[in-house]
Amino acid sequence: MYFYIYDEFLSHPKWQTRLAKMESRLSLLGIKGPVNHLRPLTKITEVVTRAITRGAKTLIVVGDDRTLLKLINCMPNRKKIACGLVCLGPMNKLAETLYLDGEQVGVEAIAARKLLCVNLGKVNKTFFLQRIDLSTSKFTAIIDDKLIIKTTSPQSHISILNPSLAYNSRGDVDYLDCHITPIKNRLLAVKSIKSGTSRIPIKKLTIKSQEPITIRVDQEKKPNVYSLTAGIAPQAINLIVGRKRIG
């Protein structure tokens, strides 16, 4: 059974024509199902739990990257449920990675049901699909509970990427890619002098800093923290991907 979750911004009248076209195509393909609209006071976790209780085997979010990220944070430990995205909206970087950019492509992908079991990354209590970006100074990082990393520069950018979601990946990679770029001159923000980037495969990374760590999870800004733990949640989610996607 297919269950559709529409993001809140789709209640605006400008999306109605496209939604109607999409729903008509879903009916034609025989993959239409119950619909739930997210509202300001609706928690997606409750919607997902209700859908699974009603017997949903496939959960499809209709929206953009942020909608998909809301869904994946409800999904770990629910690998038997397939997740999909029909992309309608401004942010579609994740959709492009999954070869799902555009509502027509999304609908066809649901009908074709090509599944890819991917790892998720986890930073503190939030799951991420593609990457997190951190910026901090005076930090100490511990990799896999045994290697200590420090930098000599006043500031550093750290990115943690999920190679399981790379274009040519089959989803079976068992590590995350940690990229550390020390920035030598903090004052020259525009033309900052950067040292070479380090690339270290990790399974777990703990960072503690005396100064706030700015953090972006899949391009979305989150509140600053002073410590964080990032790790891998292996084979955590089954995603419906486009036909052109390897996997």
Add this chain to the structure above:
Amino acid sequence: MFEKNEHSVTIIGEGVKLEGDFSGQGDLELYGEIRGNVAISGFIKIGRGSTINANVSAERAEIAGYIKGKLVVKKDVDLLASAEVHGDIKTHQITVAKGARISGKIITDGKSETTEKSAPNKKEPSD
């Protein structure tokens, strides 16, 4: 730490310091500093200006930086002109560029693959 089947490169850039034992498959390029034992099954490149204070074990090595510790390399070692090694080196074959500094023993087994392949098979004399 990074045990995976596909070929991959770990890079420790300039300005980054690592403390602890570092091991796994794949290759390693070092331009920063490591304090701790390094044991990898691939190629290690120690760039100019980088330092390792510990024992190193790899399949092949190219050294242009500073090592203080024992270096055990299964196949070949190239010491470039800026290399400085304080410790013993045990390897199959070694190349030392002019200007490289070594303070320790060098032990090679010296057999090259071409020598072994081209040696004629000895035939027993017929009666």
